[in-house]
Amino acid sequence: MITIAALIVLLPFLGAAGGLLLSRVGGGPISARAGVPTRAIWFAILPTAGSALLTVWLAVQAAKGDGTGAFWDSWFPAEASGQLTVVDTGAVPISVGLAVTGLSVLVGILVVVVALGVQVYSVGYLHGDSRYPSYSAFISLFTSAMLLVVYSGDLLVLYVGWEVMGLCSYLLIGHWWEEKANSRSAVKAFLVTRLGDVGFLFGIFTLGMAAKSFRISDILAAQLPTATVVTATLLLLAGVAGKSAQVPLHTWLPDAMAGPTPISALIHAATMVAAGIFIVARLYPLFLAAQPTRDVLAVSAALGMLGAALAALAQDDLKRVLAYSTISQLAYMAAALAAGSDEAAIFHLTTHGAFKALLFLCAGAVIHHVGSNLMSRMGGLRAAMPLTFVTMTIGFAALMGLPPASGFFSKDAVIAAVEHARLTDAAQLLLYASALVTVGVTGAYATRAWLRTFFGPTQVEALPEPEPGTAHVFDGREAPPSMLWPIGILAIPALALGWTSVVELDLGSAAIDLVIALLGAGVVYAFWRSAPTRDPARLLGPFYGPCARAFYLDTVYAMVFVRPVLWLAQGVVHTDATLVDGAVRGSGRATLGLSRFVRLAQNGNAQLYVTGLLAGVLLIAVGAVVLG
Amino acid sequence: MHVVYPAVISALLFSVGVYGVLARRNAILVLMSVELMLNAVNLNLVAFDVWLRDQLHGGQVLTLFVIVIAAAEVGLGLAIVLAVFRTRRTVDVDRLRDLAEPDFPQPSPNGQAKVRESS
């Protein structure tokens, strides 16, 4: 079983290596339909497909037996772990090993399904892109890294995958690097997450040194003092906030939409951002034992879900709407974790992974068709793209939490968990209120995006040339089949995942949520109905500006962190040139200056030298006489 | 004869020589002053040789050495002075200052001020 897990992780890695190194060697045929090297397509899809098949096999194996506990444990009760070797570091050793648990099997399935979908989808999306081989290789590398995070049995090995995901995210966001803006977004994404990861690493240190092992099973089994657990979980939270785009480290995610749409779907909606939630769930006993950490998480989630939802309401860029919605939905998962229900969080993570990936892929199809990300350039696409319309409607319904879509069940589970949360009262109240308000705002922004994209007058003007940095314009009516297939397949779990009913449906709470969501949707519909060409976001009134700019947080960060650092850097260079090196050069100059005095005597007159000699001899003689 | 007479005379001779070396500007006169100092030494050597009744007459032997060396030295010195005079048209030691540190502009025989850049 552990060998299978290792193969699942390694296959995409080998695919990435092969795709990077071999897909162009010796020319090779170019696929006539996709306009990219055929070999690169094979390198992209086959390993991921292999991983997917093996994951299915692994799931079948893991499903044997009986288990209790969270729903993933009852689904996949069989556990396994194994280690390849132990690296002696001089302190706590690193065990290079994997561990298969119910949770990792569940998330592993999500990852390979989404990854496979994205690989297939990308073949059509990146039609004729000369950089397709490296692009698909990075996706494979990302898949491998994410799977390593999921299956890792050791925190430091997990950290390796964790960081490599960040790198792939950087490389993929910067895929269209001709535009400096994309490049900047990529750098920002990497740096913000890296900042969190430093905290994450220190959290790993704290846990590992306290438990004398970096193995997750050992850490969970160890009896750690509460202070250590609280410190460690708070530090881990920094990394979680970075990767899962939680307040205050969420600012990179909206900018990350500069990458190609499949990347937004894969990394920045379904998998990488889920890694943070996953790791909290993986180490959940620790978080349960650390109430202060969960309070902090609750406040961060409360701020994040509402703020991001409001920001989503005021965006014009369709992908940015989805990005802010991702932050908001991730905050729901964080809220469930803070409330003490990892089941609700993982349930929402799974459904969200499905419906958000679906939404992004649909958005990609729309953008592909329109040639612009802006909703003000869209409208009336219902007739032109019927399949996309249907699937995206399913996605939005799930996002709003409308039955029977999956989101209804998972969101209800989260809110029910928050209602009965075991937190300090103030945090619980804030979280619950925020969660309810956010349901309404979510309904509003989802309705707005849906209406602005598919209804109203048609505004599409097909652009003759592809704009660099956006998608390639496609002049057909509907997206190519390689893009439609993944959309269609993803629509099924987005619709049906809720019926797995892993968590009891709380009918009363569900009814309240539904009413609030419909209320939000209704208000937007009313505004839109009155003037279909105008943006319903005008209902925000004077708050429109702050919401559209995400409450000026980027500006604040630029002023508080970026500029002082750059200013310090200039200062350091100045100091280095004048003070540190100045001291060095100064000592040299001082020596030369001193020597100038000495050489005053050396004026070239030999008689003066002899006089000096004589004076010296006399001095010595007198000295010898007097002192002797 | 008491040894103090030749000793005083040689001291006087030596002092004259020192003065000459330190104060004369003409290189030939400086050389001659050096000779004076050497001969003062010679006088001392001979006088003390007699005074001490040295069996081996080391003083006299050394005197012969000094005379020979002085002759060689004068020959070499005069040759140098001659060579200097040929190139510089002067034997004024005050103006032969090529050994000076380069910071000071030195007058050279052909009237140009040489300033070498400081290293």
Added chain:
Amino acid sequence: MNWLLIALLAVPGLGTLALLAGRPSTQTPAPATAASQIEQPPSPALAEPPAPGTEPTPSPALAESPAPVTEPTPSPSLVAAPASGIEPTPSSARASDRSRAATRIGLVTSGLTLVLSIVLAAVFDYGSAGRMQLETNLAWIPGLDLRFHLGVDGISLPLVVLTALLTFLCFGYLAGQTTPRPRALAFALLVLEIGMIGTFLALDLLLFFVFFEVVLIPMYFVIAIWGGHDRRAAAIKFILYTLLGSAVLLLGLLVIYAQTGTLDMVQLAARHGAGIARTPQILAFLAIGLGLAVKTPMWPLHTWLPDAHTEAPTVGSVLLAGVLLKMGTYGFARIAIPVLPEGAAALAPWLGAFAVIGIIYGSLACLAQRDLKRMIAYSSVGHMGFVLLGFATLTPVGINAALFANIAHGLITGLLFFLAGAIKERYGTADMTALGGGMLARLPHLGSLLTFACIASLGLPGLAGFWGEMLALLGAYQPGAGQSRPLFLVFMVCGGIGTVLTAAYFLVMLSRVTHGRPDETLAVGVDVRPFELAAWVPLVALTLVFGLWPKGLLSLTAPAVHLILGVGP
């Protein structure tokens, strides 16, 4: 088996002899003119044309040049060099012929050395990596009780192989190019190799010092002759700075000798400081530490490094960053910490403080650099800060980290300097604003390699740069006995911020240089050439190997480190 270590030193030595013997007659055009170019140009009033047939007056440069110290018969062409790369070549075809012959000698010699070092790695007993192996102990100067004592253990073995590899790759890189005065360059690089390998093999304090010094002279000439525009100033700064450091180092070594009466490192290390009182230990550690810190370099003794790196030719930069800096840190692991444990314990907080200041300071300085090579040089200050931080923790994990980071830095920064040199050669400048961006479009392979090297250097897990930095921080989390834990926790946090800043400057640089639209008016020449690829691929491969399989190195260093600190595994 003890011929192996001698052979490691002798092979490059024979190479230098071969270079001297194969000296073509065309290459002795009036040493006086060449020599005078190194000194001030003589003023017309003084310049008397020498009479025909008379020997030209030796210039002060020849008389004062320290080269005779290293080699009894320095070729005048090595010492006296053309000032501005103007080679008095009769014809370019002949020059390239000569260049080939000289580099071929160098290539063969360094290749043989590499083979020997691989043989060394093969016969090395990995079961007892902590023990000194293949020891060679000959009498050297019996009157002073100096011994020609060589040996290799888990700490020095990777460094020896790294040195041999980098030198070979440098020759491989040179083989594809024509350089002015190729014979002299090959000669200098081979002497450099003797010094570097000798430093890592020496087990006698004074022998160590001698090899440590041997390295300086050829490096001085490499910078001063084949360097960039301001090479002379950079070379003088380099030599004065490092010589000053060496003088202090020698003082410290003599303090040890005065206290213990022996210069044998193995004996001294086995004593763990017994026989030296606390105060002399602190003084000796201070002196040795200062001497090594100049070489490492530690903030604030680093300012020779950016100048030297910026001006040095590509191969010079590679060896300087790849190996020379390691000699300083190797000294910490081999001499300062094992021989003077009490001194180390007393001064470790200071070492750690300077190390983290170096990390932050180096990273910030990089953020504001415009010149690519200068930026990489400052990044070395930051990376060596991690190495020093590892040493400062005085824990097994910290010292393992330092030794790992040493090797990783040698591989990665060596690669970075190769790439920076290639960029400078193609664009004619290393100024980032002048490069203009878009390298991934114009030179996709070079741009990709640069991206790889930068990502490796910023410490991405899975590549070699990560493990050293991570373990150094882990060491700082729980410093050695007697160290202030809160202080080291502060160091750890600063180091963590340093890793973010490191990522920041590398990514900003990548964004500026490789991303964006290329300036089509610039002529940049061809993408990566085969000989360059041949020189770089081993470094890329090793970076990956050590990144994915850190055990390969850690299992070598860990036993030796336990021995150094005198603690059980």
